[in-house]
Amino acid sequence: MSQTDNIHALSPTPLYTQIREILRQRILDGTYLPHQQMPSESELIKAFRVSRITVRQALGDLQRAGLIFKIHGKGTYVSKPKAFQNIGQLQGFGEAMSRMGYETFSQVVSIKTLAAGKTVGPKLKLKEREPITELRRLRYLNREPISLDVSYLPKTIGDRLAKEDLAHRDIFLILENDYGLGLGQAELQIEAMLADEALARLLKVEAGAPLLRIERLTFTTDGTPLDYEHLYYRGDAFQYRLRIERGQI
Amino acid sequence: MSQTDNIHALSPTPLYTQIREILRQRILDGTYLPHQQMPSESELIKAFRVSRITVRQALGDLQRAGLIFKIHGKGTYVSKPKAFQNIGQLQGFGEAMSRMGYETFSQVVSIKTLAAGKTVGPKLKLKEREPITELRRLRYLNREPISLDVSYLPKTIGDRLAKEDLAHRDIFLILENDYGLGLGQAELQIEAMLADEALARLLKVEAGAPLLRIERLTFTTDGTPLDYEHLYYRGDAFQYRLRIERGQI
DNA sequence: CTCCTTCACTTGTCATGACATGTTACGTTG
DNA sequence: CAACGTAACATGTCATGACAAGTGAAGGAG
Numbered sequence: 105m106s107q108t109d110n111i112h113a114l115s116p117t118p119l120y121t122q123i124r125e126i127l128r129q130r131i132l133d134g135t136y137l138p139h140q141q142m143p144s145e146s147e148l149i150k151a152f153r154v155s156r157i158t159v160r161q162a163l164g165d166l167q168r169a170g171l172i173f174k175i176h177g178k179g180t181y182v183s184k185p186k187a188f189q190n191i192g193q194l195q196g197f198g199e200a201m202s203r204m205g206y207e208t209f210s211q212v213v214s215i216k217t218l219a220a221g222k223t224v225g226p227k228l229k230l231k232e233r234e235p236i237t238e239l240r241r242l243r244y245l246n247r248e249p250i251s252l253d254v255s256y257l258p259k260t261i262g263d264r265l266a267k268e269d270l271a272h273r274d275i276f277l278i279l280e281n282d283y284g285l286g287l288g289q290a291e292l293q294i295e296a297m298l299a300d301e302a303l304a305r306l307l308k309v310e311a312g313a314p315l316l317r318i319e320r321l322t323f324t325t326d327g328t329p330l331d332y333e334h335l336y337y338r339g340d341a342f343q344y345r346l347r348i349e350r351g352q353i
Numbered sequence: 354m355s356q357t358d359n360i361h362a363l364s365p366t367p368l369y370t371q372i373r374e375i376l377r378q379r380i381l382d383g384t385y386l387p388h389q390q391m392p393s394e395s396e397l398i399k400a401f402r403v404s405r406i407t408v409r410q411a412l413g414d415l416q417r418a419g420l421i422f423k424i425h426g427k428g429t430y431v432s433k434p435k436a437f438q439n440i441g442q443l444q445g446f447g448e449a450m451s452r453m454g455y456e457t458f459s460q461v462v463s464i465k466t467l468a469a470g471k472t473v474g475p476k477l478k479l480k481e482r483e484p485i486t487e488l489r490r491l492r493y494l495n496r497e498p499i500s501l502d503v504s505y506l507p508k509t510i511g512d513r514l515a516k517e518d519l520a521h522r523d524i525f526l527i528l529e530n531d532y533g534l535g536l537g538q539a540e541l542q543i544e545a546m547l548a549d550e551a552l553a554r555l556l557k558v559e560a561g562a563p564l565l566r567i568e569r570l571t572f573t574t575d576g577t578p579l580d581y582e583h584l585y586y587r588g589d590a591f592q593y594r595l596r597i598e599r600g601q602i
Numbered sequence: 603c604t605c606c607t608t609c610a611c612t613t614g615t616c617a618t619g620a621c622a623t624g625t626t627a628c629g630t631t632g
Numbered sequence: 633c634a635a636c637g638t639a640a641c642a643t644g645t646c647a648t649g650a651c652a653a654g655t656g657a658a659g660g661a662g
Contacts, residue, residue, distance in 0.1 A: 119616070158617085177626085294565065295565060296586070313547075426612050426613060426614095427613080
């Protein structure tokens with residue numbers, strides 16, 4: 105860790121987020137291996153020259169994200185990753201992953217404003233001319249790209265989302281907690297397809313590799329369609345897991 | 354909130370957990386209503402006679418639990434409660450298709466009796482030596498093969514099923530209507546794969562075509578695992594649809 | 603009247619210090 | 633040798649204090 109890790113140069117992001125991301129990077133790149141002990145709080149205090157409260161906030165975030173776990177009196181350890189998603193409940197990808205014990209981060213590929221058109225318009229119940237936001241994100245797990253998410257939202261919401269920390273926060277949680285938009289049902293369609301060249305390049309697989317393609321239309325609790333997504337998951341690295349019940353009707 | 358809320362009498366649980374639970378109770382019983390502002394941190398400090406760090410730890414827990422959300426510079430607010438139940442429909446393939454007006458039938462490829470072994474045994478909660486029935490069926494939609502279903506059932510049930518008209522009747526409906534076995538949950542795992550030669554020949558696609566591979570473990574209403582299946586769907590001809598609801602944290 | 607500054611209030615970040623509690627290893631004591 | 637006690641070290645809890653940053657309303661300047 106070099107010697108001092110100069111963090112105190114005035115910076116736009118809080119200290120604890122910087123430390124958190126540095127530690128996250130070290131976990132993901134294997135500097136700290138699963139089930140190994142992390143440096144203790146006092147060691148991190150000395151290494152980063154910060155107070156204990158700052159170190160604890162960084163570690164707490166990582167713990168809640170599932171990357172590490174603590175044992176009272178012993179120390180802090182790196183978690184093992186698990187990669188599957190349970191959608192018997194409607195969850196965002198990151199939301200599900202963090203609950204399962206690991207966290208992903210997203211790389212925003214592009215944000216555009218488009219007209220709703222004939223495909224997205226009817227899904228979101230907008231007219232063809234009305235503006236929407238197209239958000240393309242690459243989602244990573246263990247430094248590996250695992251899916252490309254293409255989200256279509258009404259422009260009003262898309263503009264707000266553009267200012268958020270989409271790299272680490274789940275869209276669903278932003279919509280619910282920050283914007284007060286309660287999410288209700290979602291309709292899913294799942295199919296298998298082959299990666300074309302563009303997708304292959306993004307997902308770092310070969311063209312012709314198997315992909316899971318998921319179309320998801322999410323509604324608010326009052327039934328308004330809010331988010332229409334196309335998700336392309338790497339078939340070799342991901343399993344969609346869910347638990348459902350037999351319906352009455 | 355009475356006046357002092359005597360918390361400081363020595364107690365087994367930490368202060369912040371007590372405050373958290375008191376606040377949680379007030380949110381749940383309607384003392385603090387959804388979208389209303391909570392008392393500010395300084396008010397809670399005075400009310401509970403604790404330090405700010407303690408109040409913030411309680412509020413942070415509630416926020417992460419989704420009960421409240423904070424707005425920097427404004428205050429802390431109660432979240433809207435989220436929808437409860439979630440039910441994705443559990444249907445057999447033919448059951449779903451016939452409801453949509455398609456003509457389906459199944460061709461039994463093979464029925465064998467095997468030992469449960471290490472893969473199927475744990476799923477059906479049988480010992481490795483116990484006998485199971487392996488049923489392979491090709492499923493057709495409008496005379497096109499659309500999937501290969503490999504089902505594993507306890508031999509007692511498999512023997513009965515072998516006598517049924519599996520070409521035209523859905524297994525799930527036989528189990529429920531004829532055998533009185535109520536079906537409850539199912540766990541699914543969905544992934545994308547490429548067709549190998551054997552699968553390609555059966556499904557009349559080319560080797561390397563995209564397939565949807567679904568692992569499904571179906572339980573009876575009392576939780577007994579009943580049917581473990583591997584389903585291989587042609588990616589070009591099938592979409593898996595479902596409708597789910599957002600769950601409670 | 604409109605625009606802007608100021609100020610009070612909110613949550614966010616960070617430091618320092620203290621004591622509690624759980625774990626482990628290394629002693630000493632029987 | 634076995635059992636116990638203690639010290640070192642880990643994380644957990646809590647207090648006090650300070651400043652940063654976002655919000656909104658009141659009040660002054662144009």
